[in-house]
Amino acid sequence: MAATEAIAASDAPRSVMGEALRDAGLAGLVAFILFGSLVGLVTEPQQEKLVLTYQWEYALGLALMVAAVRFLLDVFVWRRVVPVAAALPQGLMRYKRALLTALPALYILGGVLFLIPSFREGFGALGGSAGFEGEWLSRITTGLGLVSIAISGLFVLITGMLAARLVRIFVSWTRPQAGQAQMALTPQSLTRDLMSELAPALLIIALVLPLLVAGPQQRYAMDTAVRVVTMIMLGWGLNIVVGLAGLLDLGYVAFYAVGAYSYALIATEFGWSFWVCLPLAGIFAAFFGVMLGFPVLRLRGDYLAIVTLAFGEIIRIVLINWQSFTGGPSGINNIPQLGFFGLPFNRSDTGFHAFFGLEFNSVHRIIFFYYVILALALFTNFVTKRLRRLPIGRAWEALREDEIACRSLGINTVTTKLTAFAIGAMFAGFAGSFFATRQGFISPESFTFHESALVLAVVVLGGLGSQIGVVIASIALIGSSEFFRDLEEYRLLIFGACMVLLMTWRPRGLVSTRTPSAVLNRPKPITADIVEGSRA
Amino acid sequence: MEYFLQQLINGLTLGSIYGLIAIGYTMVYGIIGMINFAHGDIFMIGAFIALAAIIGLASIGITFIPLALVAVLLIAMIVTAVWGWTLERIAYRPLRTSFRLAPLITAIGASIVLQNFVQLTQSARVKPLPPVVTGGYTVMEGNGFSVNISNAQLMIIATTIILMTIFSLIIAKTPLGRAQRACEQDRIMASLSGVNVNRTISLTFVMGAALAAVAGCMYLLYYGVIDFFIGFIAGIKAFTAAVLGGIGSLPGAMLGGMIIGLIEVFWAGYFNTAYKDVAAFSILAIVLIFLPSGLLGRPEVEKV
Numbered sequence: 001m002a003a004t005e006a007i008a009a010s011d012a013p014r015s016v017m018g019e020a021l022r023d024a025g026l027a028g029l030v031a032f033i034l035f036g037s038l039v040g041l042v043t044e045p046q047q048e049k050l051v052l053t054y055q056w057e058y059a060l061g062l063a064l065m066v067a068a069v070r071f072l073l074d075v076f077v078w079r080r081v082v083p084v085a086a087a088l089p090q091g092l093m094r095y096k097r098a099l100l101t102a103l104p105a106l107y108i109l110g111g112v113l114f115l116i117p118s119f120r121e122g123f124g125a126l127g128g129s130a131g132f133e134g135e136w137l138s139r140i141t142t143g144l145g146l147v148s149i150a151i152s153g154l155f156v157l158i159t160g161m162l163a164a165r166l167v168r169i170f171v172s173w174t175r176p177q178a179g180q181a182q183m184a185l186t187p188q189s190l191t192r193d194l195m196s197e198l199a200p201a202l203l204i205i206a207l208v209l210p211l212l213v214a215g216p217q218q219r220y221a222m223d224t225a226v227r228v229v230t231m232i233m234l235g236w237g238l239n240i241v242v243g244l245a246g247l248l249d250l251g252y253v254a255f256y257a258v259g260a261y262s263y264a265l266i267a268t269e270f271g272w273s274f275w276v277c278l279p280l281a282g283i284f285a286a287f288f289g290v291m292l293g294f295p296v297l298r299l300r301g302d303y304l305a306i307v308t309l310a311f312g313e314i315i316r317i318v319l320i321n322w323q324s325f326t327g328g329p330s331g332i333n334n335i336p337q338l339g340f341f342g343l344p345f346n347r348s349d350t351g352f353h354a355f356f357g358l359e360f361n362s363v364h365r366i367i368f369f370y371y372v373i374l375a376l377a378l379f380t381n382f383v384t385k386r387l388r389r390l391p392i393g394r395a396w397e398a399l400r401e402d403e404i405a406c407r408s409l410g411i412n413t414v415t416t417k418l419t420a421f422a423i424g425a426m427f428a429g430f431a432g433s434f435f436a437t438r439q440g441f442i443s444p445e446s447f448t449f450h451e452s453a454l455v456l457a458v459v460v461l462g463g464l465g466s467q468i469g470v471v472i473a474s475i476a477l478i479g480s481s482e483f484f485r486d487l488e489e490y491r492l493l494i495f496g497a498c499m500v501l502l503m504t505w506r507p508r509g510l511v512s513t514r515t516p517s518a519v520l521n522r523p524k525p526i527t528a529d530i531v532e533g534s535r536a
Numbered sequence: 537m538e539y540f541l542q543q544l545i546n547g548l549t550l551g552s553i554y555g556l557i558a559i560g561y562t563m564v565y566g567i568i569g570m571i572n573f574a575h576g577d578i579f580m581i582g583a584f585i586a587l588a589a590i591i592g593l594a595s596i597g598i599t600f601i602p603l604a605l606v607a608v609l610l611i612a613m614i615v616t617a618v619w620g621w622t623l624e625r626i627a628y629r630p631l632r633t634s635f636r637l638a639p640l641i642t643a644i645g646a647s648i649v650l651q652n653f654v655q656l657t658q659s660a661r662v663k664p665l666p667p668v669v670t671g672g673y674t675v676m677e678g679n680g681f682s683v684n685i686s687n688a689q690l691m692i693i694a695t696t697i698i699l700m701t702i703f704s705l706i707i708a709k710t711p712l713g714r715a716q717r718a719c720e721q722d723r724i725m726a727s728l729s730g731v732n733v734n735r736t737i738s739l740t741f742v743m744g745a746a747l748a749a750v751a752g753c754m755y756l757l758y759y760g761v762i763d764f765f766i767g768f769i770a771g772i773k774a775f776t777a778a779v780l781g782g783i784g785s786l787p788g789a790m791l792g793g794m795i796i797g798l799i800e801v802f803w804a805g806y807f808n809t810a811y812k813d814v815a816a817f818s819i820l821a822i823v824l825i826f827l828p829s830g831l832l833g834r835p836e837v838e839k840v
Contacts, residue, residue: 030618033618034618034619037581037584037585037588037615038584038585038653038654038657038658039657042657042658043587043588044659045661049666050591050663050664052591248637250644295821295825296821299824299828302565302569302570302571302636302640305571305640306772306775306776306779307820307821307824310776310817310820310821311821313772313817314813314817317810317811317813317814321811453644453648457645460641489656490652490656492648492651492652493653493656496645496646496649496652497649498645499642499645500642500645500649503638503641503642504626504627504642507631507635507638
């Protein structure tokens with residue numbers, strides 16, 4: 001008996017290994033068919049004729065890679081044939097502790113790198129002293145440069161969190177609230193649960209960002225920051241529609257386009273100021289939202305998605321073809337740019353720099369635009385947070401969870417959806433008119449389906465309904481696309497693949513809280529104290 | 537009159553292509569209730585594989601056109617079916633029990649991946665193919681305008697009719713078709729009765745992708761120019777066709793495809809070309825408002 005058991009035990013892993021091998025072989029075969037058809041065979045136009053080029057070696061290499069990855073995953077992760085997999089979590093825990101102890105050191109390093117620019121440059125030049133030459137040296141220098149930027153970013157973020165925590169402690173001193181103990185100023189109270197300060201820390205950093213990035217790179221950094229904040233604002237706007245009301249809108253960029261064109265047309269035709277046009281653009285966009293929403297909001301979710309997608313395309317086609325009104329494919333030029341309370345950002349003697357006695361610098365304009373979009377985005381966030389506590393906001397969230405239950409409770413689902421649609425569209429309109437005044441030039445090129453997909457990706461990857469999730473996802477998305485600038489042509493491929501992988505890995509998004517915003521008082525534990533308390 | 541007839545023939549040809557793609561949407565929607573957003577890109581991949589197959593076969597010396605076309609069709613169908621199967625396996629199966637929007641998001645991601653993958657590997661330039669199927673017949677002649685039907689158009693319409701018949705028979709008569717209809721009605725009950733649900737859904741994707749590959753071949757032979765972006769617009773229009781005909785219904789998809797093709801061709805022929813897509817999309821919105829279950833679809837009963 002014992003002998004047969006031993007044989008069975010030794011047999012079992014082998015047959016599992018065999019299955020893993022067979023799986024890997026199948027995966028390789030499928031991959032070979034897939035890659036062989038599109039990578040192995042390339043049709044190229046040569047001298048008015050298409051010629052087939054064979055690249056079997058690439059297809060074979062890719063297929064072998066897929067088979068190998070599949071085999072390794074099978075053995076170490078899925079089936080866990082090899083005991084290494086079992087030991088891995090423990091090992092990771094040990095590394096986590098080591099990482100936690102290394103964090104203060106990293107923080108100090110970040111501070112040094114951030115505060116003393118020459119150190120940052122020296123950090124990048126480390127590759128040269130390690131004996132690298134030529135192309136590799138430049139690669140390592142850029143790589144180390146990016147690492148030093150990341151470490152300094154970490155330093156800034158943690159400093160922001162500490163600052164936010166300090167502010168909280170001082171507030172608790174000056175305005176003690178009933179039932180809440182005063183926080184002591186000890187290292188423990190400063191650092192405990194620091195992640196909860198993420199949102200205030202990001203706000204503090206956002207407010208002082210132009211000072212943080214001062215230097216030769218300021219212009220580029222602020223330009224990127226404006227793009228990130230615009231994306232955040234669009235994400236917050238779409239979050240009302242998708243995250244709160246649960247309506248999938250694939251044509252969000254259409255409202256962005258409506259806002260941009262309203263501002264551009266009104267400003268160029270009538271010469272009205274930006275601050276007059278901004279609400280108008282919002283109203284126009286909301287009007288379009290109602291116009292689209294009124295007939296189609298009775299539809300079920302998936303149909304709605306396709307109709308909004310079609311609507312986005314219709315708007316784009318109309319923008320391209322209605323030459324006399326929109327300028328057609330060449331767009332609208334010379335859109336008036338926003339000035340600082342009437343002071344233009346140019347070299348003239350009545351400009352911003354002359355009034356404040358500064359030296360002329362084109363960065364001033366970008367910094368001003370940054371604060372404008374930041375204010376608009378914060379306004380969006382503020383309104384959303386307030387709306388979520390109103391009856392309409394609660395109705396949105398209820399609608400997202402269960403439409404039939406909502407209808408049974410007497411909520412008018414069509415008007416509720418319509419409000420969400422209109423308000424989401426309005427914020428897109430605001431962002432659109434900001435885009436028009438920043439660029440000074442717009443064309444239908446900027447409003448393709450790809451933009452809608454990008455905004456939707458931000459909302460979904462951030463976690464539907466989560467405000468901070470949108471911020472993290474926007475920074476990650478635009479930051480990574482700046483980071484991988486060299487891989488320009490692979491960017492969208494990687495982006496799409498990340499969308500698929502993230503969704504299968506965490507279907508609820510990075511920040512996956514979906515608790516309702518409105519709760520009656522506090523969630524109370526049901527214990528004996530309640531009864532005793534009521535008696536007393 | 538002659539102009540009208542000519543447009544009718546062109547519209548039916550275009551409609552056949554849309555109908556073939558629409559079947560893929562309607563089958564997948566019927567069985568798992570999701571929009572396979574990447575289906576248009578599967579159609580595009582089918583066209584690229586067909587292009588490679590045509591040139592490959594010509595380079596090894598197969599010049600007898602009917603034989604070559606059948607071979608091209610089979611190669612494209614098989615290889616594209618593998619793409620469809622992989623797509624379902626990677627992007628949709630892990631999310632089958634997740635919330636409703638999740639598979640739609642991965643579908644958008646998959647669509648972006650497929651488009652950019654083809655753009656990277658096959659370059660972004662358009663691929664012109666010299667006409668393979670040439671010749672045609674003059675159906676009618678009168679007041680200086682002759683109505684022509686080309687061999688390519690005849691072939692497209694005939695292939696579509698044959699494939700439609702075969703697939704209708706598969707759905708109606710075979711055990712696979714029975715399993716598909718069972719899964720469509722109640723997936724859990726079907727699995728309790730011994731239907732392999734995973735296999736059935738995979739085969740649905742395979743069938744849809746094979747038909748999309750045929751549509752890709754036809755598109756390539758009819759227009760002679762393809763690029764990596766053809767899948768997007770064709771996909772939306774085919775989906776419109778599926779909704780118009782009543783999603784979940786095979787004859788409905790074909791009928792919807794024909795109607796969309798006719799509308800588009802007539803709009804371009806009698807009004808202007810620029811707004812033909814707008815016309816097709818407006819039809820979608822109007823149909824959904826007044827006839828939410830489409831022309832041949834069953835009205836939906838909401839279960840609580």
